[in-house]
Amino acid sequence: xxxxxxxxxxxxxxxxxxxxxxxxxxxxxxxxxxxxxxxxxxxxxxxxxxxxxxxxxxxxxxxxxxxxxxxxxxxxxxxxxxx
Amino acid sequence: xxxxxxxxxxxxxxxxxxxxxxxxxxxxxxxxxxxxxxxxxxxxxxxxxxxxxxxxxxxxxxxxxxxxxxxxxxxxxxxxxxxxxxxxxxxxxxxxxxxxxxxxxxxxxxxxxxxxxxxxxxxxxxxxxxxxxxxxxxxxxxxxxxxxxxxxxxxxxxxxx
Numbered sequence: 130x131x132x133x134x135x136x137x138x139x140x141x142x143x144x145x146x147x148x149x150x151x152x153x154x155x156x157x158x159x160x161x162x163x164x165x166x167x168x169x170x171x172x173x174x175x176x177x178x179x180x181x182x183x184x185x186x187x188x189x190x191x192x193x194x195x196x197x198x199x200x201x202x203x204x205x206x207x208x209x210x211x212x
Numbered sequence: 213x214x215x216x217x218x219x220x221x222x223x224x225x226x227x228x229x230x231x232x233x234x235x236x237x238x239x240x241x242x243x244x245x246x247x248x249x250x251x252x253x254x255x256x257x258x259x260x261x262x263x264x265x266x267x268x269x270x271x272x273x274x275x276x277x278x279x280x281x282x283x284x285x286x287x288x289x290x291x292x293x294x295x296x297x298x299x300x301x302x303x304x305x306x307x308x309x310x311x312x313x314x315x316x317x318x319x320x321x322x323x324x325x326x327x328x329x330x331x332x333x334x335x336x337x338x339x340x341x342x343x344x345x346x347x348x349x350x351x352x353x354x355x356x357x358x359x360x361x362x363x364x365x366x367x368x369x370x371x372x373x
Contacts, residue, residue, distance in 0.1 A: 209342030
């Protein structure tokens with residue numbers, strides 16, 4: 130299956146791109162996607178940094194099972210600033 | 213059943229134009245509302261961090277727009293549930309470059325009287341926005357630019373779960 134990966138902020142900056150289609154085995158989870166991306170994009174440190182994942186505009190966890198044509202966004206915690 | 217996100221009581225806008233609280237007060241006002249609470253976030257020139265000072269030249273804001281709208285609509289829906297007397301809510305956020313002193317975010321809440329929850333709802337919306345809405349700012353100083361990373365929320369951080 131194919132998912133579209135969207136990167137933001139520091140991730141976009143380090144990867145040098147913001148949007149790409151990624152091929153994955155059908156039924157892959159978010160966690161499996163991250164493991165694959167960590168091999169392809171080691172400079173992002175995806176398994177080590179605080180990381181938010183959204184699938185089709187809703188926050189998702191590592192166990193979330195992806196579907197064909199999903200949009201997966203990866204980004205650092207939002208810039209809320211201090212209270 | 214009406215999708216709770218399709219709620220005309222909530223106004224949301226991302227824009228590269230300057231924000232105006234007067235306009236937002238008008239946007240949330242109805243014939244029944246006598247009280248409007250607003251919050252404005254403004255670009256600081258000087259930030260004190262861990263004993264040192266960060267001098268900002270300007271900020272650049274980026275957003276994951278479709279999700280920012282959806283998350284904001286969810287926040288507004290929760291605020292309307294918590295404060296049922298609140299009539300309207302609004303959020304506007306700048307994207308792109310913002311200079312010192314510029315307003316980057318406005319939230320507004322209206323209700324019939326000031327005791328009907330407009331202050332609380334206004335605060336709730338900005339606090340929730342800062343925790344979950346996908347907007348990031350890049351701090352631009354004299355010789356560096358850094359994307360500001362917020363404090364991770366354990367419920368959202370996939371590497372904390």
